Amino acid sequence: MNNGADIAKLLSFQFRKKRSRTALKLTWSGNLYSRTAGRCARWYFTLNGRECSTPGKVEMIIYSNPTNHGYVQHSFTGACHGIAAGKVSIGFHVGKCVGYSSTQNAYTGWNSRSQIFVEELMIGLGN
Helix, strand or coil: ECCCCCCEEEEEEEEEEECCCEEECCCCEEEECCCCCEEEEEEEHHHHHHHECCCCEEEEEECCCCCCEEEEEEEEEEEEECCEEEEEEEEEEECCCCCCCCCCCCCEEECCEEEEEEEECCCCCCC
């Protein structure tokens, strides 16, 4: 992926979830660029058009200051509970951070391999 968008849905795909009592583990691994001092960029996942609420959002936030310019390899992971079995539409986005009126100069995947992993996990189900 080589995408210079500051606000966009970067990728969309389907995943077939086999059980309703499981969680989905979402992982991004790739190069993220953030520049322009005092600005913030946010990368995040959506499931069926909404961000995860249980246990929370699956996101990566980069706040840029005058010394952290550059394209850097990042990865972030989170789990999402309460998603029904069946087809799940997964989106990967870049956008504004809460409390900031605009994004910085965001770039996703510059000249490197970008990967997204989706796993269905049995978590804390007891019997």
